[in-house]
Amino acid sequence: MRYWLMKSEPSAFSIDDLRKKNVSGWDGVRNYQARNFMKAMTLGDRAFFYHSSQEPVGIAGIMEICGLAYPDPTQFDKKDPHYDPKAKPGAPVWFHVDVKFLRKLPRLVGLFELRASPALKRMALFRLGRVSITPVTAAEWNVVLAMAGGDGPFIDK
DNA sequence: GCCAACGTTGGC
DNA sequence: GCCAACGTTGGC
Numbered sequence: 001m002r003y004w005l006m007k008s009e010p011s012a013f014s015i016d017d018l019r020k021k022n023v024s025g026w027d028g029v030r031n032y033q034a035r036n037f038m039k040a041m042t043l044g045d046r047a048f049f050y051h052s053s054q055e056p057v058g059i060a061g062i063m064e065i066c067g068l069a070y071p072d073p074t075q076f077d078k079k080d081p082h083y084d085p086k087a088k089p090g091a092p093v094w095f096h097v098d099v100k101f102l103r104k105l106p107r108l109v110g111l112f113e114l115r116a117s118p119a120l121k122r123m124a125l126f127r128l129g130r131v132s133i134t135p136v137t138a139a140e141w142n143v144v145l146a147m148a149g150g151d152g153p154f155i156d157k
Numbered sequence: 158g159c160c161a162a163c164g165t166t167g168g169c
Numbered sequence: 170g171c172c173a174a175c176g177t178t179g180g181c
Contacts, residue, residue, distance in 0.1 A: 007179085031164075031178090053179055111180080130163060130178050 003136040004037065004047040005059070005125055006099070015049045015061040018101045026096045027072045028082045034133040038097045039069045047099065048136065048144065050125075051108070058110040059144055067098025105148035119143045 006026060008014070018024055029035055045065040051057060071092035074080040087093040114120050120143060124134035136144075 009179085033164090055181090057180070129180090132178080 002040075002042065002045045003138060003141040004041065004045060004065075005050050005123075005134050005136050006047045006063075007050045007052040007132040009053045010051045010060075011054060014051065015101075015104055018049065018061075018063065018099065019104070021101070023066060023098055023100045025067070025072070026099050027074045029072070029096060029132060030082060030084065030094060031131055033128065033131045035095055037131075037133045037135065038095055041065045041069065041097050043068065046102070046141070048141075052132075056108050056110055058108045058114065059105060059148075060108050061104040062102045063099040064102055065097050066100040069095040069097050072096040105145075107148055109144055109147050113147060114144070117143060117147065 012028075013024075026038070029038065043065060047063050047065060048059045049061045049063055051060045071089075072082075072094040074082040075084045075087040075092060075094045076089055077083055082094075084093055114123065114125070120140055123136070123140055124131075125136075128134050
C-alpha cells in the first residue's frame with residue numbers, strides 16, 4: 001500500500017462533501033505530474049485530504065483509493081470549467097481515480113505545522129508545491145497521524 | 158486580492 | 170527544441 005496527498009479547495013470540494021458522498025471521482029486535475037501519480041495508484045492506497053487556499057490550510061482527513069485511474073468525464077464537457085478541447089472520447093488526456101471517505105482527523109493539521117516538523121522536511125508537498133497530488137512516505141504518514149492526536153492513539157484502520 | 162513560483166503554450 | 174509570454178496555483 002502506498003500513501004498520497006491530494007489537494008482540494010474546500011469551497012469547491014471539502015472533506016465534509018466527501019463524507020456526505022462517501023465515494024467520489026477526484027475530477028478536474030489538469031496537471032500531468034498529478035495525473036501520472038493517479039495512474040500509479042493502486043486499490044487500497046491511502047490519501048490525505050488536504051484543504052488548500054482557504055484558512056485553515058492543511059490536512060483535514062484521510063481517504064482510500066477505491067477506483068483505479070479512468071478518463072475524467074469533465075474533460076469532454078464543454079460546460080465544465082475543466083473542459084479540454086484537446087481531449088476526445090477516443091483519446092482522453094485526463095484521468096482520475098475514485099476515492100472513499102475514511103475519516104476526518106481529530107483535528108486539522110495546519111500547513112505551518114507540517115513545515116515546522118523536522119520529520120516532514122522532505123515531503124514532496126513542499127518540493128512539488130504546485131502539484132495537487134503528491135506521494136507521501138509511510139514514515140511521513142505516521143508522523144502526520146501522530147500530530148493529529150485525538151483521544152488516545154489515532155489508529156488508521 | 159496580491160503576487161511568486163512554476164507549469165504550459167506557441168512562435169521561431 | 171528553446172524560451173518568452175502567459176496562465177494557474179496556492180500561500181499569505
